[in-house]
Amino acid sequence: MNxxxxxxxxxxAPLPADADASASASAASQHSASERIDALGRSPALxxxxxxxxxQVRGHLRRLALGDVQSLLRHExxxxxxxxxxxxxxxxxxxxxxxxx
Numbered sequence: 001m002n003x004x005x006x007x008x009x010x011x012x013a014p015l016p017a018d019a020d021a022s023a024s025a026s027a028a029s030q031h032s033a034s035e036r037i038d039a040l041g042r043s044p045a046l047x048x049x050x051x052x053x054x055x056q057v058r059g060h061l062r063r064l065a066l067g068d069v070q071s072l073l074r075h076e077x078x079x080x081x082x083x084x085x086x087x088x089x090x091x092x093x094x095x096x097x098x099x100x101x
Contacts (some may be wrong), residue, residue: 045071064097
């Protein structure tokens with residue numbers, strides 16, 4: 001058997017059914033990890049939040065309502081609890097509450 005025949009066996013062979021299921025499970029696992037659920041069972045108000053940098057989150061804060069920012073803070077406190085994110089979200093909540101008065 002020559003090397004080209006060996007290569008053909010691999011390229012022409014169908015994938016086992018388990019390979020597709022495994023790939024789908026892996027993709028679902030990655031998606032669910034990036035969209036954690038907060039302590040109250042809700043997903044974050046900002047899709048993709050867990051994978052964002054501080055600067056990226058800051059860029060989205062102005063368009064979020066008070067309840068959304070509060071939800072992000074609860075989500076952060078129940079998950080990563082990153083001090084810089086907690087401070088930024090807390091400050092934004094204070095600002096929104098002051099403007100609501």
